Amino acid sequence: MMKVEAARILRAFVIELALYALLVTGYFFLVLHYLSGWLQDLHLHHVKLYALTAISLIITQAIVLESVTSWLMRMLRGRTE
């Protein structure tokens, strides 16, 4: 019984990782590619604005990714049960 449960959790986790990796790869090439030029310009010419943008970006990404991973976990847990 325990083995079945562990296998189920592991399977859900592997699927979640694969889906997550797909999303993140898209994110690397789309979002970060477009942001890099603009952020470099801010870093060179408007340091205070860059500092504020940096904190806002990392907090926004954290909130979005937390929601994405929670949603993936809920969805996969539901499917495998």
Added chain:
Amino acid sequence: MFFPISGSHISPIYLAVIGFLIGIMGGFFGVGGSFIAGPALRAVGLDWNFAVGTDLAHIVGKSVVAAKRHRALGNVDLRLGFIMAIGTMGGAEVGAQLIQMLKRAGNVNTVVSAVSIVIYVSISSFMIWEAWRTLRVQKRRKPRSKARSTNAKKDESAFRHRTRAIQRLRLWPMIALPTSGVRAISLWVIILVSFIGGLFSGFLGGGAGYIRMPMMVYILGIPTHLAVGTDLFEIIISASYGTFSHAIKGNVDILIALVMHTGAAIGAQIGAIATQYFAGPKIRLAFVPLPLIGAAIVIYTLMTGHKI
């Protein structure tokens, strides 16, 4: 992948994997993990100033994810977190000033290295002794209380009598921390604990979770699970302040931090969820190697002259 802000070429997979590993550790122990992230970023050629600033930015993101998850599990004391953030920021400023003083005196490396080795080894030794003693007492008691249901969050400590004595200190104003189960404690004790944490953060670098988390458990009497969650919440505020300060000095490559954070976001959730399956003394015992790794890194730096 080329990161134009710091002018470095780093594999995004490497960054995401490092973020993932540090994320698990951060979510489980409530630490920033800068003693691993800093050397890991240096290892791929990032300058020290960028490694320190970028790591702080990544810590903010990771702590948001882990603290949100811990909050959902009921492991965050918001009142305590806000009070501690004030003391931490004050302490960090004093720590940074101390570093400047030592720099002027010309012996900053020796003093900082010696202090950090003593502190790291002392924390580990004390936690081994305390967690082992607590587990032994629990084991002896177990056969008699087998019928009772076990709750992983119910915390015990062999140091509890000293913690109670600290809580009984009547230094006005006294405040209650109902979420943490503390009926009354002096505000000054909380400020002092967070100030010391901040002082070490400013003095030795990083978030100093390796000293703040044990102090929250042993001095303030906060249950381990709540100490981990609250420490992470408090780190969001203090690391944001540090990130802003470093970004103004041009030391943050936010693109690297964003990529690292993609791995940390999932790792931090796994770490936070994993705390539910371990009792407080076991989490504290598993914490022991972390300060020792920090001490080993400092000793290596002292002996070889290379920073890793």
